[in-house]
Amino acid sequence: MSEKRRTDHRDEDVKHLFELLNNNSDWVWEVDAQGRYTWSSDVVTELLGVPPEEVIGKTPFDFMPPGEAERVAGAFGAIVMEKRAFSGLVNRNQRADGTIVVLETSGIPLFDDNGELCGYRGIDRNISTLGERVLQLETIYETTPVALCMIDRQGRLVMSNKAMAKLLGERAPHGAEIHFQSLMPEYWHFFRTDFELADGGETLPSRELGWFDRCYDIQSVPVRDAMDNVIGLSVTWVDITERRHAEQKLASANKVLQQYAQHDHLTGLFNRRYMDECLVAEITRAMQDDFPLSVCLADIDYFKNYNDTHGHQAGDDCLRIVAKTLTSSRLRSGDNVSRYGGEEFLIILPGTDLVQALGVAEVVRSNINALALPHHASPTGYLTISIGVATLHGKQISIEDKPLHMIASGLIHLADTALYAAKKQGRNQVVSARDAYTVP
Template sequence: MRATHRFFRTAAMTFDADTASVFQEDSVAHLTALINDNSDWIWEVDAAGRYTYCSARVTKLLGHTPDDMIGRTPFDFMPPAEAERVAQVFGAIAGAARPFAGLVNRNLHADGHVVVLETSGVPIFDAHGTLRGYRGIDRDISAVGERYLQLESVYATAPVALGTVDREGRFMLANQAMAGLFGEDAAGLQGRALAQLFTQGGQRMTQDFLLAEAGHPLPHHEFAWDGRWFFAEARPLADAVGRVIGLSVAWTDITRRKHAEQQLTAANQQLERYAQQDYLTGLYNRRYLDDRLAREIARALRNRQPLSLCMADVDFFKPYNDTQGHIAGDECLRAVASALAQGAVRPGDVVSRYGGEEFVVVLCGTDAEGALVVAERLRAAVAALQLPHAGSPFSHVTASVGVVTCQPGPRTAGGEAAPCTVPDLLRAADQALYAAKHQGRNRVAQQVLA
């Protein structure tokens, strides 16, 4: 009985060992078949990018046997320009020892036609954590891949800076124009945080995410950075259930346009100054005086503040012009204009050429007493020029000044408003000037509107 039991135990052990061996062989064969018959080509490369394993699928994809591939790199089977492009991208990936997916690339079949593959892989490390290589798959996407690569090329080489950032503000994708702004290549920019590269852009991105989550449109904007101007637009990216997972951004360089706008603005401002300026003296002209005086009268009435006007006229100017000539007459007017401008010392004072040899100075917030002081200073400033004038009893160029002051407010018991309009002030100033001339010239005469 014991012998029988030993026989059966021995037989059972022999059967189990044989069955396990057969099962193991079947499993290896089954796994090999799964790998070789898979629609994807499975591969492994060492740290130098050389193939150390290739599944049999490579023969159907590229027309080469696995033995043909071992020891060679993926770039050996690509057109030269494509090999350079993919090597640059894969170099950045391997340098960071990170997994990758969806790397689309062109390869040459053994018969010469182009095969478009989509490559994905994961890094392999040894026991010490050192990168030993990559293991991954290639899938034939030639049916749509060429179109994809064309679109990818358009994206990569677009003159507009394009990029995609995730919810943490890291670049998931960027074209050459975007990467160039940060001194990087497109692959090197992936995974970098926008806020660390460009603080203002990171702040704007945070605002855009908040708006996108609330369902609001994202407004475009312009910004200046590193000596250039950009027009920025952003659009939210959503997943299948509508959650915002990132932003697609486009920055267009508008530096030339901005410079043109600035030049146009400066030119318009210059034209405006020319429209307001007297061509001979550089002072404000009559047109500007009328407009400015109307605004100052309105402000004086609104604030119930006094407003004064000085009208100056060069004495005996016609004889000066007749004897010295028109060129000398122009020089005289320029000198008088400069003296009057220096005499009106407050920033708010307005000095203009009224016409011919007449000038008007608007003194905002100045009462009659203060205006009289300014008028005398203006008269003295002209006399101090000591410009010789043989046709004048003073032997040099002088000016007479008429002063008028308007004190806003009712002037009658019935509340009738004081006559404080542009014509009123100019007429009263002219009358005061006439009085100064009638009194002997080279003097100041005053009139008050109450």
């Protein structure tokens, strides 16, 4: 082939190539390392309403509304830093007549002989019909206050919004791929499990994860390709730190309320309401396990006279001293002491028969005597107590005989009857009901 024919053929190829570039739906362009157009096909006139020569030397951001230019410049800047190809970058552009066209941009990096990035070559496609919808969804995704991200099967973060970037903060590597295996090694097995569940068509559970000083409720949703294969997880991170703090405060407040509900504010002992519940529970155990259960009902002798003589403040101090003495009188961990009302105290002794209970009661009485607390309105001249003791034997009663609260009431009545006898017989003594269990 002659040189002229080769030249003509080459010219025909070039002419054909330019016809392809200038007469299709996609705008072909090249930009330099600074993002300035160095070449443009004629399709730009149809898309932006300006001839190719008016875009040369300008950047894509010169044809975008200000807010959009800032958004796309940020995304494109990250691409340039990594010197990588990109596709599907959706952006709004303003035509010469003021109308908006939505383009989808894709490009590949160009390098000089030294391997340095010298620009990009790419195409823009008009997707205005679908583009606004896509941009609206992207805006919602990007600006929602809930952290959102997508993780592929290799653990790479392939998509995230501003809230996710804030969540990761400075802990995420910059200018490099983010791998959750290395970023959150203690939690990666959760995501791996989610992939396995998603492959099996199972529902993915929500989880609570701690990330530094914050607590998150996370929910993964599988992302599938056209062949219905799971290619990633779309993960929602809801910050529940404040809620957890509020729940902890509420739990603490409830604990305090429970403390007040179960304890006597003056002595710190259990109160009557709690001890009534405790006694029912212990009766149930005694009947089920067939062991004895004893109660001691103690009353401070001449306490009204003590108040009248020494004053109510001294009376309160007296109640506290008696309470402390009762709880320190060699009681076992399972024994319970309460202020049962006024100057009365109840001691519940699980697994304790009558003889043992009388021994405990005598120790308590002796310890109160040993205080030698002055009581000028008492014949003895010092503080004393009287105690009534009653015992229930589990094997002698079945749960069908009476309601539990009536059995408990009957046991307390026996102890109270014994206490009354102790008072009647001169006080400062221990008296037993002398019955295993009698229905009052």
